[in-house]
Amino acid sequence: MSASPQLALNLLQYLELEKIGLGAFSPLDGFMDEAQFTAVVETMRLPSGAVFTLPVLLDVDTEVAAQLKTSSEVDLTYDGELVGRLFPRDFFGCDRAPVARAIFGTDDMGHPGVAHFFSLQPVFVGGRVELIKRAEVGIWHDKLTPEDARTRFAELGWKRIVGFQTRNVPHRAHEYLQRIALEWSDGLFIQPLIGQRRNGDFTPEAVLKGYGALVGDFLPADRVVLGTLSTFMRFAGPREAVFHAIIRRNYGCTHFIVGRDHAGVGNWYGKYDAHALAHQFEGDLGIEVLRLSGPYYCETCDGVATEKTCAHYGTDVAKEINGSDMRRILVDGEAPDPRLMRPEVVAALRGVPLFVGD
Numbered sequence: 001m002s003a004s005p006q007l008a009l010n011l012l013q014y015l016e017l018e019k020i021g022l023g024a025f026s027p028l029d030g031f032m033d034e035a036q037f038t039a040v041v042e043t044m045r046l047p048s049g050a051v052f053t054l055p056v057l058l059d060v061d062t063e064v065a066a067q068l069k070t071s072s073e074v075d076l077t078y079d080g081e082l083v084g085r086l087f088p089r090d091f092f093g094c095d096r097a098p099v100a101r102a103i104f105g106t107d108d109m110g111h112p113g114v115a116h117f118f119s120l121q122p123v124f125v126g127g128r129v130e131l132i133k134r135a136e137v138g139i140w141h142d143k144l145t146p147e148d149a150r151t152r153f154a155e156l157g158w159k160r161i162v163g164f165q166t167r168n169v170p171h172r173a174h175e176y177l178q179r180i181a182l183e184w185s186d187g188l189f190i191q192p193l194i195g196q197r198r199n200g201d202f203t204p205e206a207v208l209k210g211y212g213a214l215v216g217d218f219l220p221a222d223r224v225v226l227g228t229l230s231t232f233m234r235f236a237g238p239r240e241a242v243f244h245a246i247i248r249r250n251y252g253c254t255h256f257i258v259g260r261d262h263a264g265v266g267n268w269y270g271k272y273d274a275h276a277l278a279h280q281f282e283g284d285l286g287i288e289v290l291r292l293s294g295p296y297y298c299e300t301c302d303g304v305a306t307e308k309t310c311a312h313y314g315t316d317v318a319k320e321i322n323g324s325d326m327r328r329i330l331v332d333g334e335a336p337d338p339r340l341m342r343p344e345v346v347a348a349l350r351g352v353p354l355f356v357g358d
Helices: 011-022 034-043 062-068 096-104 112-119 146-156 172-184 204-214 238-250 273-280 323-331 343-348
Strands: 006-008 074-078 081-092 123-131 161-166 187-192 224-226 255-258 288-291 296-298 303-305 318-320
Touching: 011 074, 011 081, 011 123, 034 081, 034 096, 034 123, 062 081, 062 123, 096 112, 146 187, 146 224, 161 172, 161 238, 172 187, 172 255, 172 303, 187 204, 204 224, 204 343, 238 255, 238 273, 238 288, 255 273, 273 288
Parallel strands: 006 074, 161 187, 161 255, 187 224, 255 288
Antiparallel strands: 074 081, 081 123, 296 303, 296 318
């Protein structure tokens, strides 16, 4: 009997395999075939009817695709080690411009999600996968698997669990949203996305150090679980907001916060476009989306507020707080205004590489 052919995965592909195998992308049991891909692009649902808003793809070149087409089973390797198995059932391609417009709302190569999609190899291989072994990928290795998280929440006796997505070090706007969640939930699951990143993004080390300073010293440690999610940002705005909600449902959350311009980039999406799409699927996700307004610091009110809680929205006294601004301040070596980011968080970042590419 001949040995199965091998396919060497890059980091991004490995992380997708791992998330499928661990159940983070449930109900997917493999990389999408053409029917699943088409349904997701056109309807934001799988052929089964389950809501799923973004493609999960395994891309290969045409020569590799030709070799794999004759095999019913393919060994998947990463960094020279066997990590999984693929049972291919479909090989396909697509006209990328209309697909990009459907997913990202644009086919402009200036959009990082579009640029990444166009950079993928020409053939997509669909099929069920098995995760055989988790690779060692350093700090990117998820602290809690979906099963681990659900077990932890059960041990804590939590019934109402709010998930929080971030890719930045914590600032006061995020803390404001987290405290809202803690007011009425049993617990908060903060899960920074620390997978493959762009130059200029905060490093995983910086994000985790920042949250290490926040949880326990300011947020109650017995009501917060800190995890990680090692996947990559698609920058797909509204579609990715719903995708993030689905992932947190699989980790055991009952609620998920979607704030201002969730998973957005530049000016490609409207401020609350993600709220509108999440509302479209309300009651059909298996998790409730908390559509919260974007916090800012109001100099007149002397505190963090939102347009729903403050009379000064849109005026000069309303100072926006966002990760991009915090990155710009820190990269210049300055200390952010303590009203926007806690000095204790800034102190925790000393000696830590702050930005990817530095």
